[in-house]
Amino acid sequence: MSSNEPKLTVVGAGLVGSLLSLYLARRGHTVEVLERRPDMRRETLDAGRSINLAISTRGLHALRQVGLEEEALKHAIPMRGRVIHPVKGELAYQPYGKDDSQHINSLSRGWLNQFLMTRAEETGRVKLRFRQRVTQADVTAGTLTVLDEATGETREVRDAVVFGTDGSGSAVRQAMQPRPEFHATQEPLGHGYKELTIPPGPGGGFQMEKHALHIWPRGAFMLIALPNEDGSFTCTLFLPWKGPLSFAALETPAALEAFFQEQFPDAKALIPGLVEEFFARPTGHMVTVKCAPWRAGGRTLLLGDAAHAMVPFYGQGMNCGFEDCVVLDSLLAKQQDWDEAFQAFEKLRKTNADAIADMAVENFIEMRDSTGDPRFLLEKGVEKVLLNAFPGEFVSRYTLVSFSRVPYRLAYEVGVIAGGIVAELSQGLTRPEDVDLDAAAKLIRGRLTPFMKEHADGFRSEG
Structure with missing residues (x-):
């Protein structure tokens, strides 16, 4: 970026905003972060949000890029599968991956958010300001009107590059809505x-x-x-x-x-x-937000839940938002123009964000309806047999979403193909280990292998 670059302003000091400010500071930028809530490191906040996160490969990769993965994992508990509790009867265990090396991790949302804010401040390039409410925004000019709720004073931020990471109820996104090209849908669960x-x-x-x-x-x-x-x-x-x-x-x-x-x-x-x-305790709401465009020239960009809020049933909301930071950072490494970088970012991320939002709703139905169903359990067993019998050839949607950085859109499409193969092979079976591996090889190499070859670049994707 040029030496007379505009100031960078991140609206929202949640997980994505705090990590994004770290990435920007690492590129040599000075960043101001505006957060409406008080400083959670000094005051206890309880807004009804889940206090646990399920962090997996995408989120851990994002932390690794700024040297924070190791410390985060010290506070995480590996979750290797689901334990299903019926009303009566024995518990059932469903592993997440082909073996225990493939697991997701339970991590405290509050701890991680505080950790990221502190590490951002320690760069010396990030200033966090709390109780700051954006009341108006000119997204094409990079101008914000900000109310300091502690003092009651109002000020203006001018000529900024604004990053809206202020969650599903984003004030920055709302400021984009009057633009004729902007459209948004909010689907409450x-x-x-x-x-x-x-x-x-x-x-x-x-x-x-x-x-x-x-x-x-x-x-x-x-x-x-x-x-x-x-x-x-x-x-x-x-x-x-x-x-x-x-x-x-x-x-x-x-x-x-x-x-x-x-x-x-x-x-x-x-x-x-x-x-x-x-x-x-308050009762929380859940909503899927889809909108476009995520940007206004080279002045304003939406990331995380502000751009693509999703329901929590794939454990990917934070992972997806962290992946936004990785992708934007990779583009800024190559691109000297904010507008062009923002356009490339939206082109790469929009279709993938829509895909994981759809998968999250589908997974809600699976978790509440199917996880206790004998047919579902049989098919999950067959899926695990195939994952182990055909390593690198057979892949499942869940594996790609949680344990790889393959684009979400490809994971979605693989899930359709792989799910069809599993359903076909499960017909007439009573035990997963009785699956016909010769028939499986033909189906995998006839349907899944050609798709994966066609999209080989995506399967080598850096996210």
Whole structure:
């Protein structure tokens, strides 16, 4: 960038904004970060957001580029598969990958956000300013009107390059909406979510399997639990807003306890603060946001949830946002013009963001409806057999999304082909190990191999 470059302003000091400011500082830029909330390192914030993240290959790669992966993994708990909790009967375990080396990681959102903010400040090039609300923005001029909610004073930021990383309710995105070429859709999920806690057991031990994501699938709703460093589990109840089994129906402690006793009896026994937590904590909303364009010339660019909010059921919201930072950084390394870099960024990322948003909604249906279904379990077993029998030839959608940096759009399309192969091979089977490997070889080499060869560059992608 030229020596008389405009100032760089990042709106939003969440996970993506904090990491982006680190990447920009590493390129020698001076960055101002504006955050509406107080400094979470000094004040406790509880906005109802999930306090756990599932960080996987894409997110870890982004941290690795700025030397932070090793420290993050010290605070992460590997989750090697799902443990399915039926209402009655034995637990079922579904591994995520072909072996234990393929796992996702439970990590504290709050810890990671604070860690990234502190590391950004330590560069000496990033200034974080809190309680700063953007009230107006001219996205083509790079001008922001900012209210300091601590002092009540208003100021203007002029001639900036603005990066909107201010989440699904982005003020920067809202400022783009009057432009005739801009369009956006927001699709709220008909479910909300509420967080609960399974505390550590005696001596600080885990009361359930530590290295797993626990799911209680119940058709139209579900409960999940992720492990924490202190031996506790963060549980999240996903439930429709309205209906006979909904948040609207759980208005009294008696109704809540009866619901949990009927649907999640083993979890209820482990949540001593069920009633107090349920009625004290906010109920979160979930929305899929798709919009375009993400940029206004070389002055404003949307990244992360501001550009492509998604529901949390593939564990990829943060991973996708972190990958945005990697891709933009690689473009800035080659491109001296902000406008051209932003155009290239949107071209690379838009189709992939749409793909993972769609997969996240599909995975919600799988998690709540299918994970306890015998047919689904059989097909998952066949998939694992194929992953081990045909390494490098057979790949699954989940493997590509969580354990590679292959573009999300290719992962989506592979999932359609691979899923069809698995379904065909599973017909008439009662045990996964009885799958016909000769038939599998023909199907894989007839359908999947040609697709992967056609898109070989994407499968070598750096994300």
